[in-house]
Amino acid sequence: MNCIIILLIYILGAVATLASNSKNAAKIALVTSLINAVIALVLAVDFMNGNNISFVQQWISNPNISLSFVVDGLSLTMLLLTTLLLPIIILASFNTLYSKANQLYALVLFMAFAMAGTFLAQDGLVYYIFWELALLPIFFIGLLWGSDDWKVRKRVMITFFIYTFAGSLFMLAAFAYLYTKTGSFAWTDLSQVMLSTKEANYIFLAFFLAYGIKIPVFPLHTWQANTYEKSPTIGTMLLSGIMLKMGLYSILRWQMPIAGNVSAEIINTVIVLCIIGIIYASLIALRSENIKRLLAYSSMAHVGLIAAGAYIGNTTGYQGAIIQMVAHGFVVVGLFYLADIIHNRYDSYLIKDMGGIRSQAPKFTTFFLIIMFASIGLPGTFGFIGEFTLLFALSEKELLYAVFAGTSIILGAYYMLKMFQNAVLGSPNSKVFSEVTTKEYVVLGLICVVLIGLGIYPKLLTDLFI
Amino acid sequence: MSTLIALASLAVLILVLEIINLRKTIVPLTLIGLLVALGFNICDFNTIDSFYNNMIVVNKTTTLFSSLFIVLTFFIVALGQSFYKEQYDKISDYTSLKIFLLIGAYCMVAFGNMVMFFLGLEILSITLYILAGSDRINIKSNEAGMKYFLMGSFASGFILFGIALIYGATASFDLDQIQLASSQLAMPKWFMVGFVMMLVGLLFKIAAFPFHFWAPDVYQGSPLLTTTTMSTLAKVAAVGGFYKLSLVFFPVMPAHFSSLIAFLIIATLIVGNVMALKQNNIKRLMAYSGISHAGFMLMAILIGKDAEPHLFYYMVAYTIAGIAAFSVILYVCQDKKEELIIHFRGFAKHKPVLAVTLSLALLSMAGIPILAGFFGKLFLFTQALNQGYYVMVVIAVITSIISIYYYLKVIITMFTYKNSDAKTTYPKNFIYSTVAIIAIVINLIIGFCPSLIIDLF
Numbered sequence: 001m002n003c004i005i006i007l008l009i010y011i012l013g014a015v016a017t018l019a020s021n022s023k024n025a026a027k028i029a030l031v032t033s034l035i036n037a038v039i040a041l042v043l044a045v046d047f048m049n050g051n052n053i054s055f056v057q058q059w060i061s062n063p064n065i066s067l068s069f070v071v072d073g074l075s076l077t078m079l080l081l082t083t084l085l086l087p088i089i090i091l092a093s094f095n096t097l098y099s100k101a102n103q104l105y106a107l108v109l110f111m112a113f114a115m116a117g118t119f120l121a122q123d124g125l126v127y128y129i130f131w132e133l134a135l136l137p138i139f140f141i142g143l144l145w146g147s148d149d150w151k152v153r154k155r156v157m158i159t160f161f162i163y164t165f166a167g168s169l170f171m172l173a174a175f176a177y178l179y180t181k182t183g184s185f186a187w188t189d190l191s192q193v194m195l196s197t198k199e200a201n202y203i204f205l206a207f208f209l210a211y212g213i214k215i216p217v218f219p220l221h222t223w224q225a226n227t228y229e230k231s232p233t234i235g236t237m238l239l240s241g242i243m244l245k246m247g248l249y250s251i252l253r254w255q256m257p258i259a260g261n262v263s264a265e266i267i268n269t270v271i272v273l274c275i276i277g278i279i280y281a282s283l284i285a286l287r288s289e290n291i292k293r294l295l296a297y298s299s300m301a302h303v304g305l306i307a308a309g310a311y312i313g314n315t316t317g318y319q320g321a322i323i324q325m326v327a328h329g330f331v332v333v334g335l336f337y338l339a340d341i342i343h344n345r346y347d348s349y350l351i352k353d354m355g356g357i358r359s360q361a362p363k364f365t366t367f368f369l370i371i372m373f374a375s376i377g378l379p380g381t382f383g384f385i386g387e388f389t390l391l392f393a394l395s396e397k398e399l400l401y402a403v404f405a406g407t408s409i410i411l412g413a414y415y416m417l418k419m420f421q422n423a424v425l426g427s428p429n430s431k432v433f434s435e436v437t438t439k440e441y442v443v444l445g446l447i448c449v450v451l452i453g454l455g456i457y458p459k460l461l462t463d464l465f466i
Numbered sequence: 467m468s469t470l471i472a473l474a475s476l477a478v479l480i481l482v483l484e485i486i487n488l489r490k491t492i493v494p495l496t497l498i499g500l501l502v503a504l505g506f507n508i509c510d511f512n513t514i515d516s517f518y519n520n521m522i523v524v525n526k527t528t529t530l531f532s533s534l535f536i537v538l539t540f541f542i543v544a545l546g547q548s549f550y551k552e553q554y555d556k557i558s559d560y561t562s563l564k565i566f567l568l569i570g571a572y573c574m575v576a577f578g579n580m581v582m583f584f585l586g587l588e589i590l591s592i593t594l595y596i597l598a599g600s601d602r603i604n605i606k607s608n609e610a611g612m613k614y615f616l617m618g619s620f621a622s623g624f625i626l627f628g629i630a631l632i633y634g635a636t637a638s639f640d641l642d643q644i645q646l647a648s649s650q651l652a653m654p655k656w657f658m659v660g661f662v663m664m665l666v667g668l669l670f671k672i673a674a675f676p677f678h679f680w681a682p683d684v685y686q687g688s689p690l691l692t693t694t695t696m697s698t699l700a701k702v703a704a705v706g707g708f709y710k711l712s713l714v715f716f717p718v719m720p721a722h723f724s725s726l727i728a729f730l731i732i733a734t735l736i737v738g739n740v741m742a743l744k745q746n747n748i749k750r751l752m753a754y755s756g757i758s759h760a761g762f763m764l765m766a767i768l769i770g771k772d773a774e775p776h777l778f779y780y781m782v783a784y785t786i787a788g789i790a791a792f793s794v795i796l797y798v799c800q801d802k803k804e805e806l807i808i809h810f811r812g813f814a815k816h817k818p819v820l821a822v823t824l825s826l827a828l829l830s831m832a833g834i835p836i837l838a839g840f841f842g843k844l845f846l847f848t849q850a851l852n853q854g855y856y857v858m859v860v861i862a863v864i865t866s867i868i869s870i871y872y873y874l875k876v877i878i879t880m881f882t883y884k885n886s887d888a889k890t891t892y893p894k895n896f897i898y899s900t901v902a903i904i905a906i907v908i909n910l911i912i913g914f915c916p917s918l919i920i921d922l923f
Contacts, residue, residue, distance in 0.1 A: 129840075136834070143878065154882075158878070161870070162871060173847060173851075176847040176848045176859070179848055
């Protein structure tokens with residue numbers, strides 16, 4: 001079994017979805033994503049048995065570019081995250097009826113194709129192409145299916161597009177420079193390139209622009225909350241669940257190995273920026289009245305911690321970042337799904353319109369509680385393991401970092417519980433809140449199983465890359 | 467050489483066909499004739515030859531460049547069949563003018579002698595002056611033709627004066643002899659003055675800073691198909707000629723000359739992209755976008771011989787995307803007086819395939835992978851970094867970011883839909899849509915396999 005088969009199935013699925021009618025599109029997309037989830041699991045078993053599942057083929061001789069998709073622990077974990085989250089995301093979107101669903105789901109599958117390609121590609125340029133390809137579908141998803149007034153939405157999506165495109169062009173320039181040094185775009189050559197500190201600084205900063213915007217790291221985050229808010233739920237889930245992991249993954253895969261020679265001041269500045277982002281986003285989340293914005297900022301706080309851990313550059317940070325990426329992917333998709341369910345019932349994202357859900361929908365409340373605890377990082381959930389490892393990694397570098405980053409747990413618990421209190425608890429609302437349907441039950445159940453299962457037995461995942 | 471003869475006969479044949487009342491066969495026969503000329507041209511692919519005392523030189527580079535010109539003319543003539551529907555009695559003039567234009571373009575890359583270069587330049591320019599003013603009853607078209615003619619003849623004058631000075635310094639019009647003389651003997655001051663004079667004229671022809679002011683006005687006033695011709699065929703022909711001259715003259719220029727060119731490139735990129743931001747007329751927008759692309763092509767000229775395949779690749783990518791984009795623009799603006807961007811509103815709802823085609827063409831110009839424009843830019847960046855032009859590359863990157871905004875503006879307008887747009891109708895037009903789709907498919911193919919072009923060299 002070869003890893004390229006996943007990419008082919010996604011692209012075929014996208015074409016099939018586009019050709020189908022609006023009614024069947026979602027089902028075709030779901031089947032495609034399920035097939036790929038199974039294949040990814042088979043690939044993981046194959047990989048653990050030591051089989052070679054990589055694909056390498058020369059593409060362009062001058063400049064020297066090859067289509068190389070190499071699987072190792074890191075990319076396999078990310079591939080599993082993508083392929084396993086996608087069916088959940090698609091299933092979660094069944095709640096909403098989208099117009100022109102065939103185009104929407106074709107774009108979703110195309111985006112999955114691009115993201116999977118980004119995680120697999122081991123040639124700098126092929127990686128860059130997939131990185132950029134992932135941007136186009138999400139831009140159109142947000143633009144054409146998003147909420148709010150067209151003018152506002154247009155402005156938000158253009159800001160998002162230009163922000164991310166700007167960052168990645170600098171990354172392209174960095175790759176072009178590296179090519180002039182090594183004569184190759186292959187990861188194996190680039191990771192061994194000898195750069196002087198000055199060169200490494202520039203390369204590091206060029207990469208940082210691309211990844212800092214994508215993740216986002218303070219102060220490059222201004223596109224994020226608006227984009228999350230205006231995108232349709234399926235777009236928000238794709239963005240927060242998988243797409244921003246592209247940035248985090250790229251730090252581990254490209255930035256640190258290539259520009260590891262960067263000067264200590266720059267790396268410390270970047271880590272401090274990440275930590276400022278954690279506290280800053282947590283404080284804004286505290287004051288947010290819109291549940292989608294609150295989740296957007298909470299997500300920013302969490303990925304800030306992951307980014308800080310990734311930039312530490314030691315083994316603990318590396319492993320913690322990977323674990324937490326997976327955990328965050330499932331948690332954030334779960335949280336946005338919960339918000340979407342509430343929105344379906346109440347037709348509002350404002351927290352002040354909610355309340356009294358517990359007495360009407362106990363099952364929903366239970367799911368909410370589990371996912372929320374995973375988000376806070378309560379021991380026993382998967383969120384705890386990653387968060388603890390990351391904080392430990394930060395303390396290895398500098399205790400103060402860990403102290404300040406640790407406030408994210410306290411603040412996180414505070415704003416999440418406050419939100420839970422206002423949105424779910426309280427006296428029964430005059431509006432009716434119906435209990436979760438079977439589809440919702442399945443989605444939430446799956447997420448909770450993953451979060452608790454891996455929380456109790458994380459070795460299942462960590463075996464892949466340790 | 468056989469190409470040139472074939473093209474010249476074709477142009478005369480068109481005029482004869484008009485005389486013997488076979489007007490309906492003109493366009494199909496011209497298309498066939500162009501294919502034949504392309505065939506002749508490809509036969510010359512591996513030959514190195516020169517004719518008439520080195521007036522015309524045929525080698526691999528010439529063949530490739532002129533093949534591109536022939537293909538572009540093919541598309542433009544095909545579009546003309548539909549564009550000149552209302553003045554079909556003049557189709558022979560329009561078509562033959564375009565073939566003459568192609569002959570001029572051919573001479574501009576195949577010259578071995580400065581006289582031939584000037585001849586080609588003038589054939590190209592004069593046909594363009596006529597085409598720009600060809601919409602006789604439209605005041606805007608008159609203005610465009612007049613403006614272009616006045617400024618263009620000034621530029622030609624500069625080039626001619628430059629050639630004269632260079633002749634004064636080297637006692638020859640022959641390119642090889644000039645190269646020989648300038649590299650071995652100490653050159654008088656007016657040799658450099660002469661080349662700078664030529665530089666002025668050439669920068670005018672490719673619409674680069676600081677001689678770009680004519681472009682938006684002339685593009686806007688000219689009939690749309692003439693704008694298409696100017697921004698694709700005429701532009702790359704001038705770049706091709708410039709490139710050939712630069713190989714001879716750039717090495718013998720003073721040390722700081724490359725800084726001057728680098729400055730011009732940076733200014734061209736900034737002016738083109740920044741001015742495009744606020745345009746509401748699609749022709750003006752394409753004019754400014756064309757100015758910025760001239761900056762990119764100048765970058766390849768600055769790098770020199772190493773960048774030859776990459777310059778050619780960029781030309782192909784840019785012109786093919788341009789043909790695709792303009793075909794869709796022609797489609798949308800068929801019965802409109804002005805070509806405003808607002809006319810594109812709701813187009814995606816009516817014609818989704820063509821809307822996607824225009825989006826892809828614009829995204830190619832912006833440099834989004836996997837379209838051809840991306841590799842064009844990537845190759846140039848890599849080469850420029852290789853030569854140490856770091857600042858230039860950083861500015862090129864920044865201006866590319868700016869450019870994405872105005873390309874997106876057009877794309878988003880197409881996908882915007884208001885209820886009032888339901889009434890808008892777009893007359894069906896088979897030729898425009900076919901050309902657009904063929905061009906964008908070519909763009910995608912060379913985007914997927916850039917080796918197809920690069921490995922030709």
